[in-house]
Amino acid sequence: MAPPPDEQEFQRWLEQHRSILFKVARTYCRDEDDRQDLLQEMLVQLWQALPRYDPARAAASTWVYRVALNTAISFHRRHAGRRAARVPLPPELPQLPDAEALEREQQLRQLEQFIEELRELDKALMLLYLENKSHADIADILGISVSNVATKVSRIKEQLRQRFARQTA
Known part of the structure; x- marks a missing residue:
């Protein structure tokens, strides 16, 4: 020891x-x-x-x-x-006119809510992904394969696209 x-x-x-x-x-x-x-x-x-x-x-x-x-x-x-x-999102957003700023803020809240609902491993993966970590780094940190990272990121992004599409339809 x-x-x-x-x-x-x-x-x-x-x-x-x-x-x-x-x-x-x-x-x-x-x-x-x-x-x-x-x-x-x-x-x-x-x-x-x-x-x-x-x-x-x-x-x-x-x-x-x-x-x-x-x-x-x-x-x-x-x-x-x-x-x-929850997963906090980067605060460094560009200055937008009020209506656009409100819409952007609502979208960020929706994204945070979506990430909150993920399983623990997926939440950790998204934290690292939003930090711009490479798939190799994410795989190493989480102890999963690079291909598994790519698959999970792709699936989560697709779920997110579908969720936003339902909310804006």
């Missing part, structure tokens, strides 16, 4: 990857208190798993995503029914 990580080194390492933890926590927890609980759980899991991390097998960011997503999925399952999950 590897020795426990050095606390200061762990803090430096966390600083490099903190954005990943916050993105995953925001995706799986709408409530701030729940988000803080999840972040704490992620930190514990990372601390405990760090001695087993092998940089030859995965990039640090890939490994952090994997631990964070697995922790979030477990957390979400344990608290199902009490907590709602």
